[in-house]
Each structure stands twice: as C-alpha cells, then as structure tokens.
Amino acid sequence: MPASWILFDVGGVLELVDDVTWPVAYVARCADRLSITVEEFESRLATTQLPDAGTRSGVEDDFWRVLGSAVGAGQDVLSVMREDFWDAYCGTANVELIDCARSLVGRAGLAILSNSADGAREQEERRYGFSAIFDPICYSHEIGVNKPDPRVYRRTLDAMGAQAEQVLFIDNRPENVEAARRLGMQAVVHADNQATIAMINSWISGTRAVQA
Template sequence: MFIKAIIWDFGGVIIRTEDPASREQLIADLGVTRDYLSELTFSGEAGTRAQLGEITQAELWQHVRSELNLAPSEYPDLMKRFFGGDVVDFELVDYIRSLRSRYTTALLSNAWNDLRGIITNRWNFADAFDVMVISGEEGVMKPDPRIYQIALERSGVQPPEAVFIDDSIENIEAARKIGMHGIHFQNPEQALVDLEKKLGHS
C-alpha cells in the first residue's frame, strides 16, 4: 500500500528541550534527582492522570508544588524554569505543513488537554495538521493501541498506509505491532531522511 498519512508525536519531536541548563539548575536548587522530577510531572500517577485528562494541568502543578514544599511565590518560577529550555521546531512545522497537499498529516500526543489550544492560539500552527489526537482529550494514551486506532480512523487510513514518528521506541514498537510504519525520531535530519525513504522520495 502507498503511504497516505504521516502521524507525528509532539514532545521530543516538534518541541524539544534544546537547552537543559534551566531545568538542570532547577533540579540542583530543589535538591532532587532528574528521575524524581520527571516522575512528579510526567510518568508518575499525577502526571499520567493529567495526560489522560483526569486532572487539569493546574491540578497537576499544584500536586508538584505540594510535593516539593514550594511557597506560592515560587509557583511561576517553577514552570518558567522547568520549560525554559523547550523550543518549538518551526522549520519542522513548515515541513509538516508542506506535506498536506499530498498526505494527511496528524498529531498524536500524550499531553495535557490544553495542548490543542496552545498549538492553535499561542504557536499558531494548527493548520499544519488535518487531525490532532491528544491523550488528555481521549482518556487513553500511547502505547495503548486504542489511541493509534483513533488517529488512523480520523485520518481515514489503514495501518499500512500510515507512518508514525515518535522519539519513544516503545511507542514506535506499539505502532508497528498494529501494522503501521514507524520511524524512531533521534534528530530532525535523521527523521526526515528516513521519512523521505519511506515515502519513496529518495
């Protein structure tokens, strides 16, 4: 089958931590480990519930602040420093946008339920995608096969007609298991070379 849809992860692909210094200094100042902060915000119970849409982003950060024993005056500084090194790759966004004349483009992200609004209103690139599937809106997250099926159905394609690009090998393997093509994102140059090969452009 020919490829008809290209499905993109968001965190670690379209937005990446290009300068870890701010977050690393935050970790040092808090006296915690990188793994502990990651568990608090993403991989732990509260982070997972936020990505499933069971609690809001505000409730998640309230939990994080409580666990870290931070005063209210320190709240804004926490988020600014945590996300300070994250950068949207607008060149990649332009590339994705250029694909829309030939392919269905979709976003498939484990993210809080405010991501759609941020992409639409703050960063202004919702037009790069025909479809956006966000775990916080769906109540299911990668690598659960159900969220891949949602993305496929809304894109109007069968698994062999879709390429999925993600920085998590676990998520790529889950996509391949249901018959999708997968590209493990390591950097933009590598990913686009691999994608062009999949599409038969090189």
C-alpha cells in the first residue's frame, strides 16, 4: 500500500463550482422555465418529501419523478431541468489541480471523498474520468453519511487501507477539514491552486510542513 495518501474533495476543489451560489441560480432558472416565481417553486417543494439523494443510492430517477410532479414540470421540461442540474453541480474541471494529481500517480495514493448526490459518480466520470487517477472514489450517497460526520472519514480510510496519519486531506469547507484533523489526518482548506499544490509537494517530499 502507498506510504502516503492525498484525499481530495470534489466540488470547489477538483471542480470549479460555487456550492453556495449555483443552487440559487439553478432554482431561478427552473422557476423561469415553469413561468412561476422562485417563491412558488420553493413553496411547491416545501410540501414534498423528496428521496434523500445525498445519502442514498439508486434513488435518482425517483427523486426527479417526485420533484417534477411537485413543481408541475412536464417530461420535456423536467429533462432539461435534470440536465441543467448536473451541468451546474459538476461545474468545470479544475484542470491545474487534476493535472497535479495525475502527475502523482504511482508516487502516492490518490483518493476522493465527496458529499454527493445519487448519480454523481456517473456524471463526474463521464465528464472528467476521475477513475483513471483516483482509487478509491468515495461518495456520501453510496456510504450513507455526509462530511463532516466522522463515520464517513473512517469508512473512507478503510476503503483506502490507510491510517489517518498517512493522509493529507484537501477540502474547501473548514468544518470538513477540522473533522479530518480530529481523526488525525493532515488537512488543509483549499483556497487557491498555487497554495494547495505547494502543500501537496511538501507532503509528497516528506517535509510534511503543511499549514492550514
């Protein structure tokens, strides 16, 4: 097994996407397609029990069926909404950071831990081919729990066959980084590629002088 590992988050790290703003913009586009207000769209969803696609797998189709029925979307509009969702969710590739990871294949273990929605594995693999670089790829909807719950980190460590002290974890959310540190991982908040790549190089070189 590798002597050291780098564990990456996806959204906001390997993918360029703002997890705060894109859902708001997405809801506005959906409402516009349905010729209703954002408030009406949200009201219709508020009274609907959607399947939990964040911690369950095999529910994606049912999720969209229930959502479409709730907001009054016909099949054609719902298909557009679904495609738009995945485009917004996946953002664009952080090419510089992905290329950095690719350059480390064979030098360190490379893995992913991501809070996710059912369908993310297929969508991200189609767009970015993560499986050619990262193994394992751990998604919350398949594990059944989200970061920062410590269980998701422990299950990921088990999948990696690694001890916490062997792992550098990179995430854009401070609460997820703090949870990893509490379990004994080195962990850093991703702010920009230059700083993150410098931290990775320090880790790989054995210096381990990693700062938040």
